[in-house]
Amino acid sequence: MKNLPDQYGHFDIFGGRYAAETLMPALLELEEAYDKAKKDKSFAKEFDWYRREYAGRPTPLYFARRMTNALGGAKIYLKREDLNHTGSHKINNTLGQALLARRMGKKKVIAETGAGQHGVATATVAALFGMECKIFMGEEDIRRQEPNVFRMKILGAEVVPVKSGTSTLKDAMNEAMRYWVGSVRDTFYIIGTTAGPHPYPVMVRNFQSVIGLELKKQIHKTESRNPDALVACVGGGSNAMGTFYAFRNDKKVAMFGVEAAGHGMNTKEHSASISGGKVGVLHGNKTYLLQDEHGQVRDAYSIAAGLDYPGVGPEHAYLAQTGRATYVTVTDAEAVDAFSFLSRKEGIIPALESSHAIAYAMKIAPAMKKNKIIVICLSGRGDKDAQTIIETM
Amino acid sequence: MGRIGRKFESLHAKNEKALIVYLTAGDPSLAITKQLILGLEKSGADILEIGVPFSDPTADGPVIQAASQRALKTGTTLQGVLNLVADIRRMSEIPIVLFGYFNPIFAYGVEKFAKTAEKAGVDGVLVVDLPPEEAPELRIHTDAAGLDFISLVAPTTGGDRLKTILKDATGFLYYISITGVTGTAAPKTADIAREIGKIRKLTKMPIAVGFGISNAEQAKEIGAIADGIVIGSAVVKLINENRNSDDLTEIVCKYIKNIKKPLV
Numbered sequence: 001m002k003n004l005p006d007q008y009g010h011f012d013i014f015g016g017r018y019a020a021e022t023l024m025p026a027l028l029e030l031e032e033a034y035d036k037a038k039k040d041k042s043f044a045k046e047f048d049w050y051r052r053e054y055a056g057r058p059t060p061l062y063f064a065r066r067m068t069n070a071l072g073g074a075k076i077y078l079k080r081e082d083l084n085h086t087g088s089h090k091i092n093n094t095l096g097q098a099l100l101a102r103r104m105g106k107k108k109v110i111a112e113t114g115a116g117q118h119g120v121a122t123a124t125v126a127a128l129f130g131m132e133c134k135i136f137m138g139e140e141d142i143r144r145q146e147p148n149v150f151r152m153k154i155l156g157a158e159v160v161p162v163k164s165g166t167s168t169l170k171d172a173m174n175e176a177m178r179y180w181v182g183s184v185r186d187t188f189y190i191i192g193t194t195a196g197p198h199p200y201p202v203m204v205r206n207f208q209s210v211i212g213l214e215l216k217k218q219i220h221k222t223e224s225r226n227p228d229a230l231v232a233c234v235g236g237g238s239n240a241m242g243t244f245y246a247f248r249n250d251k252k253v254a255m256f257g258v259e260a261a262g263h264g265m266n267t268k269e270h271s272a273s274i275s276g277g278k279v280g281v282l283h284g285n286k287t288y289l290l291q292d293e294h295g296q297v298r299d300a301y302s303i304a305a306g307l308d309y310p311g312v313g314p315e316h317a318y319l320a321q322t323g324r325a326t327y328v329t330v331t332d333a334e335a336v337d338a339f340s341f342l343s344r345k346e347g348i349i350p351a352l353e354s355s356h357a358i359a360y361a362m363k364i365a366p367a368m369k370k371n372k373i374i375v376i377c378l379s380g381r382g383d384k385d386a387q388t389i390i391e392t393m
Numbered sequence: 394m395g396r397i398g399r400k401f402e403s404l405h406a407k408n409e410k411a412l413i414v415y416l417t418a419g420d421p422s423l424a425i426t427k428q429l430i431l432g433l434e435k436s437g438a439d440i441l442e443i444g445v446p447f448s449d450p451t452a453d454g455p456v457i458q459a460a461s462q463r464a465l466k467t468g469t470t471l472q473g474v475l476n477l478v479a480d481i482r483r484m485s486e487i488p489i490v491l492f493g494y495f496n497p498i499f500a501y502g503v504e505k506f507a508k509t510a511e512k513a514g515v516d517g518v519l520v521v522d523l524p525p526e527e528a529p530e531l532r533i534h535t536d537a538a539g540l541d542f543i544s545l546v547a548p549t550t551g552g553d554r555l556k557t558i559l560k561d562a563t564g565f566l567y568y569i570s571i572t573g574v575t576g577t578a579a580p581k582t583a584d585i586a587r588e589i590g591k592i593r594k595l596t597k598m599p600i601a602v603g604f605g606i607s608n609a610e611q612a613k614e615i616g617a618i619a620d621g622i623v624i625g626s627a628v629v630k631l632i633n634e635n636r637n638s639d640d641l642t643e644i645v646c647k648y649i650k651n652i653k654k655p656l657v
């Protein structure tokens with residue numbers, strides 16, 4: 001595969017830097033600082049130290065025996081990102097960006113959040129490095145992910161409620177970008193997924209690529225080979241890119257990105273931008289978008305707040321276009337079933353986001369031979385979703 | 394030279410400064426937008442910036458965000474705005490700039506947009522989220538159609554970048570007076586004067602200043618250092634406050650006359 005993105009952040013037609021002029025100098029400064037840090041061994045060392053000593057990496061690659069037996073097909077492994085400090089893969093990225101912010105001398109950070117996992121992971125590193133922190137969160141998400149709102153506040157962050165649109169992740173990102181336009185001189189914007197203007201998609205992907213690198217080593221230790229399939233849920237796409245990236249040149253490894261079908265792909269209430277959207281420009285990059293015929297962005301919907309986003313990272317758009325990865329969908333109902341299934345079969349309560357990946361693996365595993373291997377990225381734990389699940393019961 | 398260039402020349406000859414008025418198309422309706430535009434021309438507006446509403450206006454403050462939402466609710470589309478311009482062109486020669494975000498244009502089709510806009514009588518386009526790095530995909534078509542591509546310069550824009558922007562700018566240069574989204578802070582005249590001084594050393598292009606100007610006092614101060622001023626959120630707010638009044642056009646026109654006074 002070509003080494004992408006190009007110098008302007010393009011993955012073929014996708015990606016780029018569609019940003020207001022006020023932000024352009026900051027994006028260029030960020031790119032320069034990131035390129036420098038990437039080449040600096042002391043940055044890698046520092047990052048590695050925090051991942052190990054603070055976040056608890058490496059995370060286990062767990063063989064889900066009871067789940068495998070119950071489905072009766074391929075062997076299923078779970079990459080336990082839920083066991084990271086703060087309970088999801090989001091800390092992999094926020095540690096990287098906060099270390100970069102520190103190098104750049106920025107003492108204030110902001111972030112958008114949907115499920116609150118990225119908000120918590122940002123508030124956490126802000127506390128760790130003594131930075132001032134503001135988190136933008138849609139009012140609907142504040143309601144349905146209340147435990148995470150408390151966590152952010154306990155960590156000393158200010159949670160700014162966002163009322164526009166459907167009061168979910170897209171609106172939180174709009175508001176964070178507006179705030180950043182006004183505070184760009186001293187504030188670092190920690191974007192939580194592989195979206196946004198260049199260099200965010202590539203930077204976040206690289207910070208998350210530890211997931212795939214680790215699991216490759218781990219599976220080679222236990223099974224002496226690559227897995228046959230990788231499955232990860234796709235909101236903006238950071239846990240999926242992190243899972244896929246180390247395998248991009250291993251053509252025999254199938255990659256499945258699972259988008260949220262919400263109430264069903266035959267309704268308008270879903271968040272499947274690749275499976276149900278068209279190419280467009282939002283939040284600084286060109287990608288697949290849920291939009292109407294006039295280019296107005298449509299509201300996304302998913303029971304999983306972290307997937308409730310009408311766009312998707314541009315590198316996923318590219319992987320979909322080239323066919324290197326396959327994008328599929330899972331409904332709310334299927335995700336809720338998978339949530340219960342994993343909880344009861346393995347004693348692991350998955351995040352509703354991750355439950356989409358579990359649900360897809362449950363669809364394909366039974367038809368696969370017993371010597372085949374599926375690795376699912378279990379991107380986060382589900383404590384935060386208890387309220388939502390109780391409401392559906 | 395197009396209508397925009399000619400307008401700045403004629404104003405310059407009279408030692409007048411341009412008053413550029415922004416309004417969101419379709420707020421409260423396209424019919425009223427038309428009525429307002431025709432009234433504004435008679436009240437001293439020199440150039441019009443017609444906002445094409447977008448669902449996610451990330452460079453706009455609360456006033457224009459809300460106006461965009463209202464305009465979308467009443468069904469305003471890019472095609473509707475282009476039709477409006479064609480309609481106005483039958484009655485007026487006022488220079489018109491379409492102001493907005495890239496996605497509606499991209500969805501319409503960049504080539505079709507450039508051709509239709511030119512035919513409708515649009516003079517320039519200003520696309521907030523299309524910096525020089527990404528502009529070529531639209532400019533191939535808008536340049537070919539003879540439309541001005543209005544470039545933005547921000548207080549954060551540094552020296553080398555400024556030169557790149559100036560190299561390809563057409564029509565006039567839009568200097569963003571505040572480090573922030575539209576209508577959210579008052580500009581500081583001394584800072585702006587210093588920045589404009591730097592830009593003038595590099596270009597002869599007319600410079601308009603906007604994003605935070607809301608009253609005649611500011612218009613006077615900034616008009617003294619720039620070639621034009623843009624007033625937006627304040628007008629949009631006034632339109633909304635008087636949306637149900639029979640005197641809406643008169644109220645807005647009176648306000649604009651007052652802003653124009655110190656610029657003459």
Ligand SMILES: Cc1ncc(COP(=O)(O)O)c(C=O)c1O
Pocket residue numbers: 088089114115116117118192193194233234235236237238239240305306307351353354379380381
């Ligand atoms: C546990 C978990 N998984 C997945 C996601 C989706 O994000 P991404 O696609 O960037 O991994 C989120 C987002 O909030 C999350 O909290």
